[in-house]
Amino acid sequence: MRPVVAQGTFDILHPGHVHYLREAKAMGDRLHVIVARETNVTHKAAPVVPERQRVEMVEALDPVDDARLGDPDDIFVPIEAIDPAVIALGHDQHHDIEKLESQLADRGLDCAVERVSGRAAGADELLSSGRIIDRILEQRG
Structure with a gap:
């Protein structure tokens, strides 16, 4: 078994999320998705969609085997519980791979960190x- 972890906010689902999760799933055979808690989203605007609803929507996607909320205090708690072979980062996620690898090693977690490719937007695709x-x-505000 080769478990993979993907993580993100997944506020309003779109084709870029699906692309990310499909590529993450292809890195192993079981995809666990950690959905960020609202309080942990500090690098962009707070999510619009409530936490539990974001988990439910992500879990309904075909590539996803398991979805759960992240830990409110320590992002590594669910990673330790899953013990993945790979952590898949989105192409535009703000994580520094070297720093993340160092933090994983400090916790005794032996897993690869890989970044998925970006998806080119089609005409008028968001x-x-x-x-x-x-x-x-713009349209309804």
Whole structure:
């Protein structure tokens, strides 16, 4: 068994999320997704969609075998519980791979950290929750 962890906010699902999770799943045979708690999202605007609803939506996606909320205090707690072979990062996620690898090693976690490719946006395709929100505000705000 080769478990893979993917993580993110997954605020408003879009094709970029599906691309990320499909590529992450291809890195192993069981995909665990850690959905960020609202309080832990500090690098961008707070999510619009409630935590439990984001977990439910992610869990419903075909590549996903398990989805759960992250730990409110320590992002490594669910990673330790899963003990993945790979952590798959999205192409635009803000994590520093070398720093993450060092933190994993400090905790005795032996897993690869790999970044998935980006998906090119098609004509008039929105691959960002923020851009979807902006479009909603432009058209209906």
